[in-house]
Amino acid sequence: MMQSAFNIQDLDGVYWTLWVELRFYILLGLLLALGLVKNKHIMWLCALWPAIGLYLHFTQLDKVQDWFAGQYAALFAAGMMMYLIYQNGHTLLRWLLLILDTAIAAFFTGIKGRFDAGYLSGLDVPAWHFQVLAVVCVAILAVCTLTPLKHIQTRWMAVAGSLTFPLYLFHQLWGWWIIEELHGVMNKYVLLFGLVVFMLGWAYLVARFVERPVGLPLRNATITTLNVTSEWVKKAMSRPPLSIPEPKYQQSWHQTR
CATH class of the missing domain: 1.25.40 (Serine Threonine Protein Phosphatase 5, Tetratricopeptide repeat)
Known part of the structure; x- marks a missing residue:
């Protein structure tokens, strides 16, 4: 138990x-x-x-x-x-x-x-x-x-790959909770198989209706933000070259010997 x-x-x-x-x-x-x-x-x-x-x-x-x-x-x-x-x-x-x-x-x-x-x-x-x-x-x-x-390369492998990240994010904690709620009223093997199917279906919905429409714009916005930040950091860390003033006076003959 x-x-x-x-x-x-x-x-x-x-x-x-x-x-x-x-x-x-x-x-x-x-x-x-x-x-x-x-x-x-x-x-x-x-x-x-x-x-x-x-x-x-x-x-x-x-x-x-x-x-x-x-x-x-x-x-x-x-x-x-x-x-x-x-x-x-x-x-x-x-x-x-x-x-x-x-x-x-x-x-x-x-x-x-x-x-x-x-x-x-x-x-x-x-x-x-x-x-x-x-x-x-x-x-x-x-x-x-x-x-x-x-x-x-096959289509089903691409689909399976798209499920990995949402499945990784959701399966553990939600899986614990579902098992905690249902283990007393459901056969453990049925619960395990059903939970796997449910989590795969949930991951597919997230991949299809969240990651696919939002992923590319979010990626582009992230890259743009990082590029801007990188340029700002480079400017903040760069120092202007040391300026050496021109001499006001010419050296005399005995100073240049």
């Missing part, structure tokens, strides 16, 4: 999830505004951010960790490294960073997964189960994007 873990009236978890996402986009916005978007800058970010997250975890600086989002940094970094490899090719350093980020992501996923399982269901699921899942997810993504499989 599930514990009463999630109350839809208590939106702290919803706000926290959105805040984690927002911090990532704020960070990328700052990097774009400062012009720190070259490959070397992204690689430094993918190395330092997860490493600092580990440091804050082992030093138990929980308040700083919460604001720094260090426990989620490796997940974001692994995705960025995957894109760099996809876009610019394979190098040993990029792969080492991807492996490092994946390992750190698995470590934190194991901690959070075990806690969530115990909190929501009362079951003690070993952390390594969640760690294996994290590694498998990254491996599947790598196979789909960095091997000849990336050339396979």
